[in-house]
Amino acid sequence: MTATESSIAIARTAAKAAADKIAQDIVAMDVSERLALADVFLIASAPSERQVNAIVDGIEEELAKQDLRPVRREGRSGGRWVLLDYADVVIHVQHEEDRVFYALERLWKDCPVVDLQLGDDASAKAGAAAESE
Numbered sequence: 124m125t126a127t128e129s130s131i132a133i134a135r136t137a138a139k140a141a142a143d144k145i146a147q148d149i150v151a152m153d154v155s156e157r158l159a160l161a162d163v164f165l166i167a168s169a170p171s172e173r174q175v176n177a178i179v180d181g182i183e184e185e186l187a188k189q190d191l192r193p194v195r196r197e198g199r200s201g202g203r204w205v206l207l208d209y210a211d212v213v214i215h216v217q218h219e220e221d222r223v224f225y226a227l228e229r230l231w232k233d234c235p236v237v238d239l240q241l242g243d244d245a246s247a248k249a250g251a252a253a254e255s256e
Contacts, residue, residue, distance in 0.1 A: 133211070138241060167214075
């Protein structure tokens, strides 16, 4: 079994919203064969709690335009690791230190990576933001 097209579309929309808020290292993994709870994990990071929350806001706003709301949200008050559960897609926005520490990609390394179709625009934005800091 692989992730559904609708799950992949949701992950792509969320990834683009995250990229628009200058999220770093945006990765999605097809976890459908390993988990019965979700099809896709989307992971993104940021260097500060404020930016983590801005990314989360951007994702929620963009998915709300498609009448999608998370069934569960955790970690918002701390801004270190926010989890947005959209049932088939689980989004993790982490402070870059927490991302290194918890290494979710390592835990799910056997899962296929989903092509988010972000293109060079997202990479250019992330690079420009990093250079300006």
